[in-house]
Amino acid sequence: MGLLKRAWLWFDDRSGVSKAIGPVATHAVPRGSAWSWALGSATLFAFLVQVVTGIGLATAYVTSTADAYQSLQFISHEATFGHLIRGMHYWGASAMVLFIGLHMAQVFLIAAYKFPRELNWLSGVALLGVTLAMGFTGQLLRWDQTAVWSVIVAAAQAGRAPVVGQALVHFILAGDTVGGATLTRFFAYHVFFVPALIFGLVGLHLFLVLHHGVSEPPKAGRPVDPKTYRRWYHDYLKTEGVPFWPDSAWRDVVVGVGMLVVLVGLAAVVGAPELGKPPDPTLLDAYPRPDWYLLWYFAVLALLPTNLEDYLILLLPAIAGALLVALPFISNRGERSALRRPWAMGIVLIVIVMISTLWIKGDQAPWSPAFTAQALPPAVIQNQASALASEVVVTGAGLFHSKGCENCHMVAGYGGQRGPNLTAVGQRLSQAQMTTRILNGGNNMPAYGGSLTPDQLNALVAFLSSRRPPAVTQPGVASGGSQ
Ligand code: HEC
Known part of the structure; x- marks a missing residue:
């Protein structure tokens, strides 16, 4: 017996690792799940990239209003691999948001949120929320003109919400203005609190996936009936199940490795956005706008009539959140195939068209100051x-x-x-x-x-x-x- 094998057997015997992981790795999943089933693990993988690169960034980042900007410049231009790590963190964030969106759209289209997987959906909705919170808090950590102004703008918008407005501003800024306390608070949220929430929610999400099993590919004319579904699924797996590892997991591995390659490529070639000027609240020469994945919402707010804006700023996300939460309760049985749920395809299409239109508007941002304006001839x-x-x-x-x-x-x-x-x-x-x-x-x-x-x-x-x-x-x- 080779030394390596003996070492492995010793380790396995003393740690019990294959007993613990084996059943999970080889649990039966439906045959015929397609590449789109890997979108969830792609999201998870993007998160792991964020954890690793985030730790890398945190080793050199200084959480003080006097030094944050300089420390990021150092990371971007001097630190070993700093440019690459910051680039990966930036593009990894984009990947995470993108894959969450795609994963949710897919789960919605195949109605995988139906009985008994309602909680899978709900924990996923919570994950969407905390992921966006990561995007928002991360942006301020750049501590350049744009970042600081974006938060000032966000706080000003939140402040116009009726009743809770002022309290909300105070909460977001950790005071009445953007300053050291704001930076510290955002940093703490971004590296401790929200990631902890994500780890917990991911754990729950994965536990539920194992607990209920991966949903089978839908078939028109095969509705979900809560009374019989569990038994049916059990029997279905007996004939149609394949071990997760390696029959299905290889796709997840390919997607994960592919993503890593793309992220490293983007980070090396395109990189993270250059920092703007250091923040100076007396300078109006800023272009406050969120990163691309929040840009469309920025467009919504900018395009709303000012008198409605005060209410809709919080109401719109609240309504969207409520709809997402209500979904598995509104419809938790019946047909799953998108072919029998034309409205599901319609909704996804409408959302895509709406977001892309708003996104284009947000990119042009006619409501934002034009800093390239030339002197009058x-x-x-x-x-x-x-x-x-x-x-x-x-x-x-x-x-x-x-x-x-x-x-x-x-x-x-x-x-x-x-x-x-x-x-x-x-x-x-x-x-x-x-x-x-x-x-x-x-x-x-x-x-x-x-x-x-x-x-x-x-x-x-x-x-x-x-x-x-x-x-x-x-x-x-x-x-x-x-x-
Ligand atoms: C950040 C953007 C911004 C900058 C910079 C700015 N303004 Fe304005 N200005 C506005 C907005 C928005 C209004 C409309 C306010 C309102 O609805 O009452 C306005 C209104 C005005 C008005 C009244 C126009 C009217 O038709 O009622 C004048 C005059 C004016 N600005 C002059 C100036 C001058 C002069 C400067 C430079 C010293 C300046 N603004 C800089 C955004 C700006």
Whole structure:
């Protein structure tokens, strides 16, 4: 007997490992389960990648507002394999969300949530929730402009929820503003609390999968009847069952290894997104938006009418969650085949179309400041071909660009669409109204009271007052002054 074999036998005898794992590894699963049955284990595998790469990141990450940004720069550019590990963690997160989505869609389509697997579904819904929480908390840990602003925006949105709003903000930010306490809290959630929840839920989920057995491929005309299903499934496995290892598990292994290869490839070639500028709350030059998997929801919120938004911000996820939870109770028996449940296919299709549309909107984000806005060309500043703009108006136009106004406001086709178009604002608002608005901000318009000198304010107002529809014969000059 070879030494290796003897060592194994000794280890197995003393540890009992094959007795413990053997039955689990070789338990009978339905023959004919397809590749789509591997989506769940793909999700699990992505999670394990996150655990390993996450531990790697945590060894070098510094949880302090002063050092977090630098430590990530160090990880990204200097640490051995740092670039690769951060890249894998980023793409692994995407993979996890993607596979959870696909796995849920598949389970929904084959109605594997029906009797007796209701709890499998519910623990899966909980896993979806905690996975999204990981995405949200992880983003702040980048601690760059975008990350910090995203959380400020999220908190501002949560804060507008009726009744619980303020408490929620306090909970999210660990205080009233984003700061050291916020970072520490997000870090603790991201590396201890939520992962612990995930481990527990994954354990439960897998236990339930073993307990009820892997669901058989559905067949039209073979409905689930809770009275007879268990006995039927038992007999079914006797004829149609194959041992999980190796007959079915090889697909999971292929998917897992394939994913690892793709993740390493993406991490090496594309990498994680470059960090933005270090956070500076006085700079508005940020592009707050969540990572792609939450981007579509960001679009929902941005597109909702402002007066409904306050309610829907929390209500929409609550409704979606409630529907997911209710599903196995609404329909836990009957046909499983998607062919006999056309509405199931319809729902999946609608959700896919809806999310992709919103996703495209979210990517364009016409409601976000346009940070690439170019300075207004002289022809626009002059407004009228005939009259030359006065010096103060030219100065104001320059400030309009350099102070970031143009990122949110469009003038004659230049600039962002976050705020109202100011092409003809001179006709609409008095100088006093403009001054008040610029100094005080309000409704998504930042207050500039603290960051403009009186001269700058004058120039801005002069410039804005000069903005009139081209038809009106009005030289592009205003006296300035804040009245
Ligand atoms: C972050 C985006 C953003 C930036 C930057 C910004 N604004 Fe605004 N602004 C808005 C929004 C949004 C509104 C509309 C607020 C409302 O609904 O009351 C607005 C409103 C205004 C109005 C009133 C327009 C009207 O038709 O009622 C003026 C004038 C204005 N901004 C000027 C400025 C100037 C000048 C600057 C630069 C110093 C500036 N804004 C920077 C977003 C911005």
